Amino acid sequence: MSSVLHLVRPDIVALAAYQPARWDPALLRLHANEMPLRAEADVSDTALNRYPEPYHETLDRLLADLYGVPADCALATRGSDEAIDLLVRAFCRAGQDSVLVCPPTFAMYETAARIQGAAVVSVPLQHEREWALDAAGVLAQCRSDVKLVFLCTPNNPTGNLLDPDAVLQVARSLTERAVVVVDEAYLEFAGAPSLATRLTDLPNVVLLRTCSKAYALAGARIGTLLAAPEIVDLVRKILPPYAIAQPSIDAAFKVLAPAGLRAAHARIDGVLAERARLAAALEKAPGVLRVWPSATNFLLVELADPARALQQACAAGLLVRDVRSQHQLSRALRITVGTSAQNDRLLEALS
Numbered sequence: 350m351s352s353v354l355h356l357v358r359p360d361i362v363a364l365a366a367y368q369p370a371r372w373d374p375a376l377l378r379l380h381a382n383e384m385p386l387r388a389e390a391d392v393s394d395t396a397l398n399r400y401p402e403p404y405h406e407t408l409d410r411l412l413a414d415l416y417g418v419p420a421d422c423a424l425a426t427r428g429s430d431e432a433i434d435l436l437v438r439a440f441c442r443a444g445q446d447s448v449l450v451c452p453p454t455f456a457m458y459e460t461a462a463r464i465q466g467a468a469v470v471s472v473p474l475q476h477e478r479e480w481a482l483d484a485a486g487v488l489a490q491c492r493s494d495v496k497l498v499f500l501c502t503p504n505n506p507t508g509n510l511l512d513p514d515a516v517l518q519v520a521r522s523l524t525e526r527a528v529v530v531v532d533e534a535y536l537e538f539a540g541a542p543s544l545a546t547r548l549t550d551l552p553n554v555v556l557l558r559t560c561s562k563a564y565a566l567a568g569a570r571i572g573t574l575l576a577a578p579e580i581v582d583l584v585r586k587i588l589p590p591y592a593i594a595q596p597s598i599d600a601a602f603k604v605l606a607p608a609g610l611r612a613a614h615a616r617i618d619g620v621l622a623e624r625a626r627l628a629a630a631l632e633k634a635p636g637v638l639r640v641w642p643s644a645t646n647f648l649l650v651e652l653a654d655p656a657r658a659l660q661q662a663c664a665a666g667l668l669v670r671d672v673r674s675q676h677q678l679s680r681a682l683r684i685t686v687g688t689s690a691q692n693d694r695l696l697e698a699l700s
């Protein structure tokens with residue numbers, strides 16, 4: 350299998366990882382300067398006076414099982430936001446390297462790049478082709494300084510799945526040349542397969558998943574990076590020790606246990622039913638020009654007077670996302686699918 354290590358910042362390849370205090374739950378801990386007793390107000394499942402597992406391998410195994418990859422191909426991060434940041438820091442030298450993004454898309458890719466001092470190359474999705482990926486454009490613009498190509502499928506905020514063949518074509522054509530980061534944050538709402546099953550044939554692909562959306566754990570901040578073991582090991586090297594807080598680890602084990610997963614799937618089905626109902630109702634609402642098809646838990650809606658719709662929603666106590674500053678979206682708002690009562694409230698506010 351080919352390697353992507355030549356794309357990594359050389360100083361990160363050479364870096365020796367920090368060695369945290371040894372982790373062995375069977376032994377008494379007199380080595381990490383923790384308080385021996387828990388605080389009275391600490392009512393957590395697992396006492397908080399002890400550090401969590403330094404590199405959370407137990408959580409990584411749970412997530413590897415959830416996403417159907419080998420144990421050494423998954424790494425938990427504080428939300429996939431942190432995975433994006435770690436990837437940019439590992440691969441991009443400040444002032445020299447670049448990332449490629451396909452707007453309109455999730456803004457964190459560009460923000461993380463700018464924080465690192467990396468440049469940003471943009472190859473827009475094709476508006477006139479229902480936001481399709483411009484695979485030829487991506488390959489043409491992928492100069493040698495582009496280290497990471499971010500593809501979001503289904504895409505935020507447009508809501509569409511990218512053609513999996515186009516994604517694979519980009520990934521295969523860039524083997525050895527760039528890492529292709531495929532963000533599948535909304536995949537559970539799409540009824541489409543993950544690229545995870547193909548990961549072993551795709552040495553330059555990194556997948557991002559998150560428990561924030563489908564698994565109702567946004568407050569726990571648990572994302573997962575899925576990739577070949579050499580990439581996982583590299584990113585783990587720059588991950589701070591004890592990154593995932595113990596209450597978040599405990600919450601993941603509860604929510605991702607079999608009963609929790611059954612409940613999660615029922616909740617997802619509920620969102621899908623509401624998505625269809627809300628989309629149909631919005632299409633008939635006054636001032637709505639277009640409701641884009643969605644493979645996610647939100648709808649991208651174009652309006653004759655988006656400022657007025659924002660005001661009406663706000664007056665009814667509802668926040669919707671203003672995406673008008675994004676490429677090709679000057680009349681659009683992004684609306685998260687809520688409960689049926691919440692969606693009714695929104696429809697009433699706009700009518």
Ligand SMILES: *Cc1c(COP(=O)(O)O)cnc(C)c1O
Binds near residue numbers: 431455504560
């Ligand atoms: C919400 C979102 C994320 C971030 O998820 P966290 O795991 O909560 O950090 C990543 N990518 C996209 C496209 C998102 O919309």
